[in-house]
Amino acid sequence: MTKINLKYALYISLSVFALGACSPKPTHKLEAATNLKKLGINEDNLYSIDSLLGSALINNWIAGTTALIAKNEQVVYYKGLGFRDRDNKLLIRPTDLFRIASMTKPIVSVAAMQLIEEGKLKLDDPVSKYIPQFQNMQVLETFNKADTTYTTVPANKEITIKNLLTHTSGIGYGFSNKKLGAIYKKNGIPDITVTYKLKLDSVIQKLGTLPLAVQPDSEFFYGLNTDVLGRVIEVVENKPLDSILQKKIFDPLEMKSTFFFLPAQQKSRLSTLYSETKEGRLIRTPAIQNGYAIDYATSGAQTYLSGGSGLISNIDDYAKFLQMILNKGSYGGKTILKPETVDLMSSNHTGELKVENKPNHFGLGLEITTEEGAKNGAKVGKLSWSGMFGTTFWIDPERKAIAILMTQVYPSVHKKELYNKFEALVNKALDEAPKKK
Structure with missing residues (x-):
């Protein structure tokens, strides 16, 4: 049984009252719901979400959280509970910022799809067309742990832009594969953004000379694919990734709180x-945790634009991005993608390959829930992903809904349990109509 930290229970209760019971209106263009009954939502079920998040706070699963749920473009839940900084007793606000880690990937994937629409990029283009070091890729065959030497065999095909979008290139992450991890470390390949001076172009060029973990198209192998994709986007546009995202996605969607590196005032x-x-x-995470520099957004060189993990954002901004996808590419009068492009992204591009040992499919930058993989009341066709520091989202086309939960805990013992319970309660709230009196 988890030991409850009573020292913070009163502060948490006060934060639930102050920021939960009287939730401020969202600052984005999604409208705040004025009549939950018309949306078929029982308000009592939303209070159950308060109870879950409050329990997570009291039981030390999280220190603070923000959450947003919207149905039919109306925000039905928008709250900040707990602390932005528990040690200094600073309560969290719904507009506060979070390291979204791998939730960066869908945004960069959308930027790539924009270039495909513009005819500047093709799904079947070889990556080597834009980054020559990815010609004649090799696949790891044997590995000597003692000195990190290895042997390889030739890759059976060139990896393509589609391989990057679907994580089927064979490129991995150091943290998920010990052999690759040792090779990457020896060659200065980081998994996420760093605080020391490093540039994306040099890292990705070096990565192209290192072996793949598996043959392309042989399995879903989660890795630095979207970082490579970010560099491809830079080459195509001849601009740094941050300025490309700003012009093509953040400015049109008015995502004013999304950054790679935080301005001083933020x-x-x-x-x-x-x-x-x-x-x-x-406990407060140290500056270096499991080899990761936690303060990459606020200190250090601030030069490494990781398309796979580097963004800071909040529920307001990310909701605009998700609603755009749910709306088939448009939001607030601005068109980011064509409807047929969103349909393409939302289609299965990995066949029968399992996505991280789940029976789900993967589209172009998004996981797609199958009938076998549907849990916690999820619908088939749900689009989703999450970030390692405690953020998650999904888009529910059938319910015409989006949901976002942001926390900041790494490592996290109860993350999966919290996510599952949150999703189950959200879906219950969206499905269970108010009782007739």
Whole structure:
């Protein structure tokens, strides 16, 4: 049984009251719902979400969280609970910022799809067309742990832009494969954004000279694919990735709180990252955790634009992005993608390959829920992904809904349990109509 930290229970209760019961209206263009009954939502079920998140706070699963749920373009839940900085007793606000890590990937994937629409990029283009180092790729065959030497065999095909979008290139992450991890470390390949001076072009060029973990198209192998894709986008546009995203996505959607590196005036809005211990404690994450530089957005060289993990954002901005996808590419009068492009992204491009040991499919930058993979009341066709520091989202086309939960805990013992319970309660709230009196 998790030990409850009573020291913070009162502060958490006050934050639930102050920021939950009287939720401020969202600052984005999604309208705040004025009549839950007309949307078929029982308000009591939304209070159950409060209870879940409040329990997570009290039981030291998280220090603070923000959450947003919208149905039919109306926001039905929009709250910040707990602390932005628990040590200094600073309550969180719904507009506060989070390291979204791999939730960066769908945004960069959309930027790539924009270039495909413009005819500047093709799904079947070889990556080597834009980054020559990816010609004649090799696949790891044997590995000597003692000195990190290895042997390889030739890749059976060139990896393509589609391989990058579907994580079927064979490129991995160092944290998920010990052999690749040792090779990447020896060659200065980071998994996520760093605080020391490093440039995306040199890292990706070096990555192109290193072996793949598996043959292209042989399996879903999660890795640095979207970082490579980010560099391809830079080459095509001849501009840095941050300025491309700003012009093509952030400005049109009015995503004013999404950054690779935080301006000085925004630093106080960043939620503190905590680590959950097996003993049931929540401790402030050190500057370096498991080899990752936690303060990459607020300190250091701020030169590495990681398309796979580098963005800071909040529920307001990310909701605009998700609603755009749900709306088939448009939001607030601005068209980001064509409807047929969103349909293409939302289609199965991995066949029968399992996505991270789940029976789901993967589209172009998004996981797609199958009938076998539908859990917690999820519908077939749900689009989703998450970030390693405690953020998750999904788009529910059947319910015409989006949901976002942002926390900052790494490592997290109870993340999966929290996500599952949150999703189940959200779907219950969306499905269970108010009782007739």
